Structure formats: structure tokens, C-alpha cells
Amino acid sequence: MVKINCPFCFLNCPLTIKKEKFKFAIHYEGPLCARGNTIPILLDSPKRLSLPLFINNGKKEEKNFKDVLKELVKDLKTYKKEEVAIGLDAYLKEEDKKKIYSFFKSFGIENIFSSYLEPDIFFSFKANGVKEGDLEKIDKADFILMIGDLFGSFPIVARRILKRKYEDKNVLLYGIDVFRNRAAGFTNQFLVPKIGTELLVLFLILEKAQIIKTKGFKIEEIEKLSGINPFLIELYSEKILASKNGVVIISLESGKSFEPILYSLLAQLLCNKKTNLYFIGLKNFNHLPLAISFGEILEKIEKGEIRVLINFGSILSFFYPQVYEKLKNCEKIYLTSFYQMPLDTLSSIYLLPQSLPIEDKNLIPPYSGSRTISEILEEINSHLKIDIQDFDYLKEKVYKEKDILERFNNYLSFYKENKERIENNLVVVGKREPFYFLELFEKDNYLYLKRERETKISLPIKIKEELPENLAILELEDLTSRRYFPISLDEKEKFIIINPLILE
Numbered sequence: 001m002v003k004i005n006c007p008f009c010f011l012n013c014p015l016t017i018k019k020e021k022f023k024f025a026i027h028y029e030g031p032l033c034a035r036g037n038t039i040p041i042l043l044d045s046p047k048r049l050s051l052p053l054f055i056n057n058g059k060k061e062e063k064n065f066k067d068v069l070k071e072l073v074k075d076l077k078t079y080k081k082e083e084v085a086i087g088l089d090a091y092l093k094e095e096d097k098k099k100i101y102s103f104f105k106s107f108g109i110e111n112i113f114s115s116y117l118e119p120d121i122f123f124s125f126k127a128n129g130v131k132e133g134d135l136e137k138i139d140k141a142d143f144i145l146m147i148g149d150l151f152g153s154f155p156i157v158a159r160r161i162l163k164r165k166y167e168d169k170n171v172l173l174y175g176i177d178v179f180r181n182r183a184a185g186f187t188n189q190f191l192v193p194k195i196g197t198e199l200l201v202l203f204l205i206l207e208k209a210q211i212i213k214t215k216g217f218k219i220e221e222i223e224k225l226s227g228i229n230p231f232l233i234e235l236y237s238e239k240i241l242a243s244k245n246g247v248v249i250i251s252l253e254s255g256k257s258f259e260p261i262l263y264s265l266l267a268q269l270l271c272n273k274k275t276n277l278y279f280i281g282l283k284n285f286n287h288l289p290l291a292i293s294f295g296e297i298l299e300k301i302e303k304g305e306i307r308v309l310i311n312f313g314s315i316l317s318f319f320y321p322q323v324y325e326k327l328k329n330c331e332k333i334y335l336t337s338f339y340q341m342p343l344d345t346l347s348s349i350y351l352l353p354q355s356l357p358i359e360d361k362n363l364i365p366p367y368s369g370s371r372t373i374s375e376i377l378e379e380i381n382s383h384l385k386i387d388i389q390d391f392d393y394l395k396e397k398v399y400k401e402k403d404i405l406e407r408f409n410n411y412l413s414f415y416k417e418n419k420e421r422i423e424n425n426l427v428v429v430g431k432r433e434p435f436y437f438l439e440l441f442e443k444d445n446y447l448y449l450k451r452e453r454e455t456k457i458s459l460p461i462k463i464k465e466e467l468p469e470n471l472a473i474l475e476l477e478d479l480t481s482r483r484y485f486p487i488s489l490d491e492k493e494k495f496i497i498i499n500p501l502i503l504e
Contacts, residue, residue, distance in 0.1 A: 116287065122260050124396050131273075137280065139164060146187070161173070175191065217405075249280045249282060253431065254430040266404065315335045355370040427472070427502050445476075448472060450463070450472075
């Protein structure tokens, strides 16, 4: 039996793994979790990559690991350092991220970025003065405001919230989401703003509670645009100000907000020195504040400025069509991967088998043919002879209130321009349930609608009467469904944003 910490969210719950009859089994030390349940499946998946593959326009050729790394070293020596980009996915262990970052910084490469595309990366942007809390704050909270679908995305956190609610009936549980999610039935009050107005609702709550200075904004106009009963805005603001020890917990989901960075920042403003609330941004992983964003890397690839891409960790982000297409401008691509992935239309791409974060020589042996990050870097350095230095990450970016309000003003203009387009068409948002990798490529996704209507997405449809008229929900468990969501680039931060889909 081997004790590990589950790597699939920021909670890092302790687990015990045991080999039983040639299969792995999980023994929980805490509550059951769908994410933790996937570990035995991941370890023994028939889709695990065991040999490096060279993929060139649909043709696959097995390669020797050392030969591929020699080719990589040759490219590092041949191409200019500014023509090489290094991606770090969030699925890497923290110590491995640090090793990769310091290794390539020591070699002189500056284009080091996070290749993670899930929106919880936006919690790396902080509102000035925000009071951040941990999950233990829930255990003594007198007021809990849930923003987003916490119960769907983080069931372990949901369990903790409900435990607190049932321990003390005086605890107030409030929620905000663009559809009535499964938490709604447990709340004292649940707000369902129209899609696109959820940011307006947070702004109005902040204004009513006098947490922010709103001079220059036309509050009556924003109230009218939001469509929310002013009584409910006042109720939420009163409870926020009355709380002696409360928490604001937010879960950001792909394809669910047109401005997720601002959504997080507005939620953080609820937790400044004027209230007794603490902010908890639920994230799958801890994220590195790096000097360059994924969006900037894609821009450089498109311009031909980056010719070699090397990515460590999961490569799920590269399955978005907008990302996938831009990769074709790279001359050489090296991707470490846990699994065999269908990247058949790309040319000159190497897939290298990487061990999972929970696989370690001292604990769980790496999958046959895979390599740990340390082994890969050691092999590369046996040729490059880099004098590796320690480098610190950048500090997290802090937004002042005036900068947040400037972003809100820009969003307000966007919403007013697109209000009719959003309201008069079907808007599809993403919903991510706890994932099951076993069915990663086989599971049929469903489009959830309030009523049957013609859509341009050829997916089986389920009817959900509780959904708003112009809203549909698309599950994100299957990678192929992600192709439907448009991707944009945040003008200020150059981060990639996965937007809701408007079917016109």
C-alpha cells in the first residue's frame, strides 16, 4: 500500500493506493470523490503512451526515447532562444514546474508559459485588499455566498458546505449562477441572472453595500439591464454587511462567462476590509505567475516568431481547434503526454510518454516506457551541460479598485452592444462535472435545453425545464465538445478566454 496526495484539485486529499490482483484500488482516508476514483483507471489505462511517437501528417512512427531527446537538444542548439517556447501544464507537480522553469531560464529561454486553459487560472489575478481564506473558514462561517456551480465542479467542497449548513441552522447559504444548479435546493436564497448579466449583479451588490465607489456609473441603467429585482440586490448586500465571519466561494467554468477575469475580481471585492468575508477561489491546481501568457505565445506562433514548441504535462489545451490550427505554424513540436492523443493532422510533432504526477520511483513505479520530468531534464542536460540556477516566479498581479471598475466599464459597453444578440439567440454554456478519463473519448455528450428547438450542434438533446429560455448547457467531459466554444484573447492580459457560444 502506498500513501499519496490526490493531484486532481487544490485540496490534495490523502489517499492510499493498493495493488489488488494486478489492478490498482483506492482506499480513502477522507470522503469519497469522483476525481480520486479515476486514479486506478489512469494508472492502468490502455490509452497510456509507452513509446515516443513521431507524427507527420497522419503517419505515426515509433521512436527511441533517447533519439528524440537528442533531436530536441539539436533544435535547442540550432534555433534562436527567442524562437523556442516552453509550456508548463498545471497537471505537473509543483517541484517539476520549478525544475522545468529554472532549467530553461538557465538556458536563456524567456518564452515560458502556462499551457493550462481552464478558467481557474484567472484566480492568479488579485483584487487589492482581498482577504483570502481556506476551506477551514467554511467550518465557522455564518454566511456562505456560492458563485457558480460549486456542487457540480467540487463535490468535496459541497459536502463541507452542507455539513456546516446542517450543523447550524442559522447559517445563511446564498447562491448566484446563470441557471439553477444542484446547490439551489439547499440555499436560503438563489439568484439566477440572465446570461451575461451576472457581472452586473455583482457590481450592483457591491454598489448597494457601498463597498466600491461608483461615481460616473448610471446605476438605474445597470439595474434595468440586469433585470434583477432591486429588493434581491438589497437583500444580498444586507446579508453581506451583516456577516461577522462569512465566505465568498466561486467556481469558474469554461464557456460560462464572457469576462471570467472580471467576474473573479468583482467577487474578490466583496471580501475587502469593509466586510467580514473571506474569498475562496476554487481551483483545480496552483498556478504560476509567469511573464508571458498562452495567448501571447499563440500570437508569436501565428507571426512565425516561435518555431519550436516544447510542452510538459497534459496536452488537453491543444485540442481546442483555435489552438490546434495555430500549432501548424510551428516547425517542430515536442509534447510530453500521459496518453495517446489524436493529433494526426499536424506535422513534425513528437509525443513523449511522461509519467503521471503520482508515479514516482519511490512510490508507484512509472508506467512502462514513460519518463519522469527529472529523467527527461537530466537526459537533455547530459548534452547541454547547463549550469542550472534557481529562479523565482513573478509576483501575482494585483488590481486596484479603479482598474477593476475600468474593466467593468468596458464590459458594460460590451454587454450593451451585444444585449439583443445574447437575449434573442440560444446561448450555450459549459458545465464540467467530475471527470472520468476512462470515457474521455467514448462518452456521448448531451446538450441540455429547456425545450426542443433547432440547434446547430449535432449532439443528443436532453430537456431540462428549469433552464432559462435562451440557455443551453453542454457538458465538457468529452474533449470533442470543446470545439464548439469560441475562444477570445483578453485585450489587457492576453489570456485565452473560452466564451459561451451564441447560436445565431
